Amino acid sequence: MLLPALLSLLTLTVHSVDLPHLPLVPYPQHVSLLSSSSALIDPLTFTFSTTSSSVLLKEVFDRYHKYLKLHDFVQKLNVTLPNLEVVIKDPDEELLLMTSENYTLTIQTNSAILQADTVFGAMRGLETFSQLVNTNNYSLPTLHIEDYPRYKFRGFMLDTSRHYLSVGVLKQLIRAASWSKLNVFHWHIVDDPSFPYCSVVYPDLCRKGAFSPHHVYSQSDVLEIILFSYKHGVIVLPELDTPGHTLSWGAALPGFLTHCPGHGNIGAPYGPVDPTNEAVYPVLKELFTEITNVFPGEFVHLGGDEVHYPCWKSNPNITAWMAAHNMTGNYDQLENYYETRLLNIVNSLNKNYIVWEEVFYHHVDITPQTIVHAWKPNWKTIFQDATAAGFRCILSAGWYISRIAYGEDWQNFYLVEPRSFNDTATPEQKALVLGGTVCMWGEHVDNSNILSRFWPRASAPAERLWAPEYLTDVKFMEPRIEAHRCRMVRRGYPAEPTLSRGHCHVEYTWATHH
Incomplete structure (x- = not known):
């Protein structure tokens, strides 16, 4: 969804000169591109898999499946990435201020894994994964991310x-x-x-x-x-x-x-x-x-x-x-x-x-x-x-x-x-x-x-x-x-424009979302 016109606006300081140009908010702590190749998914058949028994995680999967399927038209794709494996160390962790939200995400052309200490870290990683999906062609960059919040x-x-x-x-x-x-x-x-x-x-x-x-x-x-x-x-x-x-x-x-x-x-x-x-x-x-x-x-x-x-x-x-x-x-x-x-x-x-x-x-x-x-x-x-x-x-x-x-x-x-x-x-x-x-x-x-x-x-x-x-x-x-x-x-949310001119690939209309 990141338009080429927006990419042309990108100028970097000495601090951000080596950072990949990815449409992520907030930007992760550490990002490494693995190759110039991309992974391709089919949003209609893509799955999240886990061995965790967490009921909450299953609900989070359902939520992000819906985000992936928000599309107008999907042509037949040469799928290389069928699923994202999610691994959680402690599925029963309470939600407290100091609860770990750390996660690592590795995406390769034919495999992807998200590892987190807790379900809540997995939530943050799934949001990052969803933001990486290019909804024009359902491709994702191959990369490795290590991420955690600077402030709790x-x-x-x-x-x-x-x-x-x-x-x-x-x-x-x-x-x-x-x-x-x-x-x-x-x-x-x-x-x-x-x-x-x-x-x-x-x-x-x-x-x-x-x-x-x-x-x-x-x-x-x-x-x-x-x-x-x-x-x-x-x-x-x-x-x-x-x-x-x-x-x-x-x-x-x-x-x-x-x-x-x-x-x-x-x-x-x-x-x-x-x-x-x-x-x-x-x-x-x-x-x-x-x-x-x-x-x-x-x-x-x-x-x-x-x-x-x-x-x-x-x-x-x-x-x-x-x-x-x-x-x-x-x-x-x-x-x-x-x-x-x-x-x-x-x-x-x-x-x-x-x-x-x-x-x-x-x-x-x-x-x-x-x-x-x-x-x-x-x-x-x-x-x-x-x-x-x-x-x-x-x-x-x-x-x-x-x-x-x-x-x-x-x-x-x-x-x-x-x-x-x-x-x-x-x-x-x-x-x-x-x-x-x-x-x-x-x-x-x-x-x-x-x-x-x-x-x-x-x-x-x-x-x-x-x-x-x-x-x-x-x-x-x-x-x-x-x-x-x-x-x-x-995703159906009436967020206001941030730039003085431009447009989104999908325009918000009140009637569509009510």
């Missing part, structure tokens, strides 16, 4: 509070994320505007806090998304952001929020959670107990950003409580008090957590396992300070793809490097940077436009998180990201 945490964040996203659209976004080898779905499920998560212990939260009874996620919806994500090698990371960003909680929980007329959030007379109300903490204990039971991942995201201090300051009951506890005038201390209580609750549930950077900078007593999530422009200072203190970090600053600009703005995302925060940082500090998360905040997206706005722009940071560090040549990425976009279109 390769996330994408979706905000389902500001505008609701249907389960079907979430699945489409998760599926596309697997095509770019992202592995964490950071689900910013609730916020000020709405509370669409239907809790079992507090059902009124979604009954009174959602936009409508139709704009909610039932427990079965949530489990469906978790299972779908697992089948695509994606961990679901839920975020319930507190004490700020909680206006939607208020209708169901009287007294939970701070009453502060004229100083509240988005025009309301209420602001953050009231940390001085002792009744708040049993609610948090029950709710987070539920969340940690529903979501099987290792982590929960606890938020902690943008707490609106003027609301607390204007409430006389809070100021009196603070004075009685020797916190007069210091609202960082009040937030610290709240966060410490919340973190103690989550610690008791044996769940690790991620927090926005403010929690670290307000000197909350976080555990050594805490991951600090940087989102502000001064992220390099944050990474320097947090890693010096021994904390692991992930990056979102520079990867807010909800912000759009005229032209090929994916190039700006492509140039962000999470480990470039300090030239004098020690190797141990750099190793504490786990990766990052591409963020799509929901102010201006819903079912109508999020798919095309998200992809393939998110593929640029996805490559940064997987591919070799030296691979920063935008010109080398240009034809590959456009080929990746066309591949998405061929």
